[in-house]
Amino acid sequence: MPMQKNEQKEEWQFKHYFHQSNRNIMSNQEWPLWEVFIRSKQGLNHKHVGSLRAADATMALENARDVYTRRSEGISIWVVESNLVHASDPTEADMFFEPSDSKIYRHPTFYEVPDGVKHM
Amino acid sequence: MKNEALYNYLLRLGDDSLILGQRLAEWCGHGPILEEDIAMTNISLDLIGQAMNIFDYAAEIEGNGSDHDKIAMLRYEHQYVNTLLVEQPNKDFAFTMVRQFIFDAFRKPLYELMQNSKDKQLSAIAEKSLKETKYHLKHSSEWVIRMGDGTEESHNRAQKAVDDLWRYADELFFQDDVEKSLIENGILPKYDEVKQAWQQTVEAVMNEATLQIPTNGWTFGGGRIGRHSEHMGFILAELQYMQRAYPNMQW
Numbered sequence: 001m002p003m004q005k006n007e008q009k010e011e012w013q014f015k016h017y018f019h020q021s022n023r024n025i026m027s028n029q030e031w032p033l034w035e036v037f038i039r040s041k042q043g044l045n046h047k048h049v050g051s052l053r054a055a056d057a058t059m060a061l062e063n064a065r066d067v068y069t070r071r072s073e074g075i076s077i078w079v080v081e082s083n084l085v086h087a088s089d090p091t092e093a094d095m096f097f098e099p100s101d102s103k104i105y106r107h108p109t110f111y112e113v114p115d116g117v118k119h120m
Numbered sequence: 121m122k123n124e125a126l127y128n129y130l131l132r133l134g135d136d137s138l139i140l141g142q143r144l145a146e147w148c149g150h151g152p153i154l155e156e157d158i159a160m161t162n163i164s165l166d167l168i169g170q171a172m173n174i175f176d177y178a179a180e181i182e183g184n185g186s187d188h189d190k191i192a193m194l195r196y197e198h199q200y201v202n203t204l205l206v207e208q209p210n211k212d213f214a215f216t217m218v219r220q221f222i223f224d225a226f227r228k229p230l231y232e233l234m235q236n237s238k239d240k241q242l243s244a245i246a247e248k249s250l251k252e253t254k255y256h257l258k259h260s261s262e263w264v265i266r267m268g269d270g271t272e273e274s275h276n277r278a279q280k281a282v283d284d285l286w287r288y289a290d291e292l293f294f295q296d297d298v299e300k301s302l303i304e305n306g307i308l309p310k311y312d313e314v315k316q317a318w319q320q321t322v323e324a325v326m327n328e329a330t331l332q333i334p335t336n337g338w339t340f341g342g343g344r345i346g347r348h349s350e351h352m353g354f355i356l357a358e359l360q361y362m363q364r365a366y367p368n369m370q371w
Contacts, residue, residue, distance in 0.1 A: 031153075052155050055266075062259060063155035066162050 033082040034060040036067075038074035046078050054079075126239065126307065127181045128201075128298045131191070132344060134174035135202035138192055139352075140223060141167030142359050143210060152213050159259060163220070166252040173245050193363040197353055198346040205288035207343065207352050211281070214274065217263040218281035221325065224257035226292045229317030233309030242307060261325045268329025275330065282331050290339035292318075 031053040037046035049068050054060035060079040069077065088096055100106065121127060144164035151157025175188035182191075205223060210216045231253055234246035267274040293315050295303075302308040326333055342348065362369060 053153060054155065058262065062262075063159065065255075066159040067155055070158070070162060 031055045034064075034079045035082050035085060036060075036064040037078040037080070038064075038068055039076040040074055041072075046076065049073075051082060121182065123181050125298045125301045126242075127178055129302055129308065130174050130178040130181070132201045132298070134171045134178065134191070135200050136206050136223070137167040137174065138171035138359075139200070139202040139355060140206035140220075141165070141171060142355055143206065143208075144216070144220075146210055147216065156213075160216075163256050163259070166256065170245075170249045170252070173248065177241050177245065189363070193360050197348060197356055200343075200348065200352065200356070201346055202343050203288065203291045203294070204340055204343040204349055205285065205291060207349060207355060208285065208288065209351055212277055214267050214277035215281040215284070217260050217267065218278060219285055220256065221260040221264045222285060222289050222322070223292070224253060224260050225321040225325070226289075226314070226318045227253045228257050228321070229314045230309070232317075233313060237308065238306040257321070261321070264325055264331070265329045268326070268331040278329065279331055282326070283334055286334045287338040287340045291341040291343060294341060294344040296344075 032055075033051055034054055035051050036049050038049045039046045052060065052063050052067055054063050057079060061077055064077050064079055068074070141164045144160050144167065147157060147160045148164075149157065151160055171192065172188050175191040178191055179186040179188055205219060208215075208219060228250070231246040231250040235243050235250065237243040237246065264278060267278040269275070270278075293311050295311060299308060299311070303310060322333070
C-alpha cells in the first residue's frame with residue numbers, strides 16, 4: 001500500500017511491539033536488530049555471541065540457529081531485540097567504573113586461610 | 121543385481137536430495153539477507169549429506185567398487201531419476217521457498233513412516249534425515265505463510281510460484297514396479313498415507329498463507345524414469361564438472 005515512509009515506520013513499530021506473530025513484514029523497511037545469546041553444552045549461562053536482523057522473534061530464533069549454532073555451539077538460544085537492551089553510557093565510564101579500581105579491599109583477598117582448610 | 125528394486129528406489133530418493141541440494145547451493149552468496157543465505161546453504165548441505173548416506177547404501181548393494189561419488193557424479197542425464205520439481209530453476213526467493221515447501225511437506229511424512237521400514241538401513245537413514253527435514257519444513261512453511269500473507273507483491277510472487285510449480289507435485293508420489301514391490305514387502309510405507317499427510321500440511325499452510333491451490337489438475341512427470349526438463353543438463357554440467365575434468369579428484 002502506498003504510504004509515506006514515516007507512517008510506514010509507525011505502523012511497523014506498532015505491529016512489531018504489540019503482535020506476537022507479525023507477518024506483514026514484506027516491506028522495504030529494514031528488519032530490526034536482535035542480540036543473540038547461546039548456552040553451550042557445558043555452559044550454565046547464556047552468552048552473548050552476536051547480533052542479526054530478523055522480522056520477528058520466530059525468524060530471529062531460526063536465523064540464530066542457522067548462523068550461530070551450525071557447528072554444534074549450543075543447546076539453547078535466547079534472542080532479545082537490540083532496542084530493548086539498555087546500555088550504560090560509554091561517556092560515563094569513568095564515573096561508573098573507575099571508582100571501584102581503587103577499592104581492592106572489596107576483593108576477599110585479605111583473609112588468612114587457616115592451614116586446615118581445603119577446597120579454597 | 122540382488123535387491124535391484126531397492127537400488128533403483130535409492131537412486132530416486134537420493135537424486136531428489138542431490139539435485140535440490142545443488143539448486144539451493146546456487147543461492148550461496150545471493151541470498152536476500154545474510155541469515156537466509158546461510159539458512160539455504162545449510163539446507164543444501166543437509167540434503168547433499170542425506171544423498172551421500174543414501175548413495176552409500178546404493179553403492180553397497182551395487183558392489184563392484186561403486187561409491188557415493190561415482191553414483192552422484194558420473195551418471196548420464198537419463199540415468200538421474202529425480203522428480204522434475206527439484207530441478208526447476210530457483211527464479212525468485214518465493215519460487216525457491218514454494219518449491220522447497222512442496223518438497224519438505226512430502227519428505228517429512230515419507231521419512232516418518234519410513235522409520236518403520238523392514239529394511240533396517242533404510243529405517244536408520246529415515247530416522248537421521250527426519251530431524252533435518254522437520255526443520256526444513258518449519259523454515260519453508262513459515263516463509264510461504266509470511267510471503268503469501270504479506271504484501272501485495274510478496275503474495276503475487278508466492279501465488280505465481282504455486283501456480284507454476286503445482287503441476288510438478290504429483291510426481292513426488294510416482295509409483296511403478298519399483299515402489300510397488302517395496303511397498304508390498306514393507307520396505308516402503310504406503311504412499312496413500314504419505315500423500316494424506318502431505319495434503320493436510322499443504323492445505324493448512326496454503327490456507328494460512330491465503331494462497332490458492334490450482335484446480336486445473338495438470339500434472340507433469342518423467343523425471344522418475346530419466347526424462348528431464350531442459351534445465352537438467354545445465355545442473356549436471358556444473359555438478360559434474362570437476363569429476364569430469366579431473367577424474368577421481370578428491371578434496
